[in-house]
Amino acid sequence: MRARVTVMLKEGVLDPQGEAIRHALGVLGFRGVEAVRQGKVIELDLAPGNARADAEAEVARMCEALLANTVIERWQVEFV
Template sequence: MKATVTVMLKPGVLDPQGEAVRRALHSLGFEGVEGVRQGRVIELDLAAQDRAAAEESIRAMCERLLANTVIESYRIEIA
Protein backbone atom coordinates (compact mmCIF):
# COMPACT_ATOMS: atom_id res chain seq x y z
CA MET A 1 0.00 0.00 0.00
CA LYS A 2 1.30 3.46 -0.86
CA ALA A 3 0.59 6.64 1.06
CA THR A 4 1.42 10.27 0.49
CA VAL A 5 1.68 12.76 3.33
CA THR A 6 1.63 16.46 2.44
CA VAL A 7 2.91 18.75 5.20
CA MET A 8 2.29 22.51 5.05
CA LEU A 9 2.73 25.41 7.43
CA LYS A 10 -0.55 26.39 9.05
CA PRO A 11 -2.24 29.59 7.85
CA GLY A 12 -0.82 32.59 9.65
CA VAL A 13 2.62 31.04 10.17
CA LEU A 14 5.30 32.99 8.31
CA ASP A 15 6.78 31.10 5.36
CA PRO A 16 10.18 32.63 4.49
CA GLN A 17 10.90 29.98 1.83
CA GLY A 18 7.57 30.63 0.16
CA GLU A 19 8.27 34.37 0.21
CA ALA A 20 11.71 33.79 -1.36
CA VAL A 21 10.09 31.75 -4.14
CA ARG A 22 7.47 34.47 -4.69
CA ARG A 23 10.18 37.14 -5.04
CA ALA A 24 12.18 34.91 -7.41
CA LEU A 25 9.11 34.34 -9.57
CA HIS A 26 8.51 38.10 -9.72
CA SER A 27 12.13 38.65 -10.78
CA LEU A 28 11.56 36.14 -13.59
CA GLY A 29 8.58 38.11 -14.83
CA PHE A 30 5.74 36.18 -13.18
CA GLU A 31 4.11 39.27 -11.66
CA GLY A 32 0.69 37.65 -11.16
CA VAL A 33 1.87 35.47 -8.25
CA GLU A 34 0.57 37.10 -5.07
CA GLY A 35 1.55 34.43 -2.56
CA VAL A 36 3.49 31.18 -2.26
CA ARG A 37 3.35 28.58 0.51
CA GLN A 38 6.01 25.90 0.42
CA GLY A 39 5.65 22.49 2.02
CA ARG A 40 6.92 18.98 1.62
CA VAL A 41 5.61 15.66 0.34
CA ILE A 42 6.54 12.34 1.95
CA GLU A 43 5.80 9.08 0.13
CA LEU A 44 5.49 5.89 2.18
CA ASP A 45 5.40 2.26 1.04
CA LEU A 46 3.50 0.31 3.68
CA ALA A 47 3.23 -3.42 4.28
CA ALA A 48 -0.24 -2.95 5.82
CA GLN A 49 -3.22 -4.46 4.03
CA ASP A 50 -5.90 -2.85 6.20
CA ARG A 51 -6.58 0.73 5.09
CA ALA A 52 -7.92 1.88 8.48
CA ALA A 53 -4.90 0.46 10.33
CA ALA A 54 -2.56 2.07 7.80
CA GLU A 55 -4.21 5.46 8.23
CA GLU A 56 -4.01 5.18 12.01
CA SER A 57 -0.32 4.29 11.79
CA ILE A 58 0.42 7.18 9.42
CA ARG A 59 -1.38 9.64 11.70
CA ALA A 60 0.83 8.46 14.57
CA MET A 61 3.92 8.95 12.36
CA CYS A 62 2.81 12.47 11.52
CA GLU A 63 2.06 13.38 15.12
CA ARG A 64 5.36 11.97 16.40
CA LEU A 65 7.86 12.75 13.62
CA LEU A 66 6.73 13.84 10.18
CA ALA A 67 4.98 17.11 11.10
CA ASN A 68 5.46 19.73 13.78
CA THR A 69 1.77 19.98 14.60
CA VAL A 70 2.24 23.26 16.48
CA ILE A 71 2.97 25.10 13.22
CA GLU A 72 2.23 22.54 10.49
CA SER A 73 -0.81 20.68 9.22
CA TYR A 74 -0.75 17.47 7.22
CA ARG A 75 -2.92 15.64 4.72
CA ILE A 76 -2.83 11.87 4.14
CA GLU A 77 -3.70 10.15 0.86
CA ILE A 78 -3.68 6.36 0.65
CA ALA A 79 -3.66 4.52 -2.68
Protein backbone atom coordinates in the same frame (compact mmCIF):
# COMPACT_ATOMS: atom_id res chain seq x y z
CA MET B 1 -0.11 0.31 -0.23
CA ARG B 2 1.38 3.77 -0.64
CA ALA B 3 0.57 6.76 1.54
CA ARG B 4 1.34 10.30 0.42
CA VAL B 5 1.69 12.77 3.29
CA THR B 6 1.55 16.49 2.49
CA VAL B 7 2.85 18.79 5.21
CA MET B 8 2.23 22.55 5.05
CA LEU B 9 2.66 25.43 7.45
CA LYS B 10 -0.53 26.42 9.24
CA GLU B 11 -2.26 29.63 8.21
CA GLY B 12 -0.77 32.60 10.02
CA VAL B 13 2.71 31.06 10.31
CA LEU B 14 5.31 33.05 8.40
CA ASP B 15 6.76 31.21 5.40
CA PRO B 16 10.14 32.76 4.49
CA GLN B 17 10.87 30.07 1.87
CA GLY B 18 7.53 30.70 0.21
CA GLU B 19 8.21 34.44 0.19
CA ALA B 20 11.66 33.86 -1.36
CA ILE B 21 10.06 31.74 -4.09
CA ARG B 22 7.40 34.42 -4.74
CA HIS B 23 10.10 37.08 -5.02
CA ALA B 24 12.27 34.95 -7.33
CA LEU B 25 9.31 34.28 -9.63
CA GLY B 26 8.79 38.03 -9.94
CA VAL B 27 12.47 38.56 -10.76
CA LEU B 28 12.19 35.91 -13.47
CA GLY B 29 9.29 37.80 -15.02
CA PHE B 30 6.35 35.77 -13.75
CA ARG B 31 3.63 38.23 -12.83
CA GLY B 32 0.46 37.80 -10.86
CA VAL B 33 1.76 35.52 -8.09
CA GLU B 34 0.55 37.18 -4.92
CA ALA B 35 1.58 34.53 -2.37
CA VAL B 36 3.44 31.22 -2.18
CA ARG B 37 3.28 28.61 0.58
CA GLN B 38 6.04 26.01 0.50
CA GLY B 39 5.68 22.55 2.02
CA LYS B 40 6.86 18.97 1.70
CA VAL B 41 5.53 15.68 0.38
CA ILE B 42 6.53 12.35 1.92
CA GLU B 43 5.63 9.04 0.26
CA LEU B 44 5.53 5.92 2.39
CA ASP B 45 5.42 2.42 0.92
CA LEU B 46 3.60 0.36 3.54
CA ALA B 47 3.83 -3.40 3.97
CA PRO B 48 1.01 -5.28 2.25
CA GLY B 49 -1.67 -6.98 4.25
CA ASN B 50 -2.61 -4.16 6.60
CA ALA B 51 -6.25 -3.12 6.72
CA ARG B 52 -6.85 0.39 5.43
CA ALA B 53 -8.10 1.65 8.81
CA ASP B 54 -5.00 0.27 10.54
CA ALA B 55 -2.74 1.91 7.94
CA GLU B 56 -4.53 5.25 8.34
CA ALA B 57 -4.08 5.14 12.11
CA GLU B 58 -0.41 4.16 11.81
CA VAL B 59 0.39 6.95 9.35
CA ALA B 60 -1.43 9.45 11.56
CA ARG B 61 0.79 8.37 14.47
CA MET B 62 3.86 8.81 12.23
CA CYS B 63 2.76 12.33 11.34
CA GLU B 64 2.15 13.30 14.95
CA ALA B 65 5.44 11.77 16.17
CA LEU B 66 7.91 12.72 13.44
CA LEU B 67 6.75 13.80 10.01
CA ALA B 68 5.09 17.10 10.99
CA ASN B 69 5.72 19.71 13.64
CA THR B 70 2.10 19.90 14.76
CA VAL B 71 2.65 23.22 16.52
CA ILE B 72 3.20 25.06 13.22
CA GLU B 73 2.34 22.52 10.51
CA ARG B 74 -0.76 20.71 9.31
CA TRP B 75 -0.69 17.40 7.50
CA GLN B 76 -2.92 15.48 5.15
CA VAL B 77 -2.71 11.82 4.05
CA GLU B 78 -3.77 10.41 0.71
CA PHE B 79 -3.56 6.72 -0.16
CA VAL B 80 -2.48 6.19 -3.75
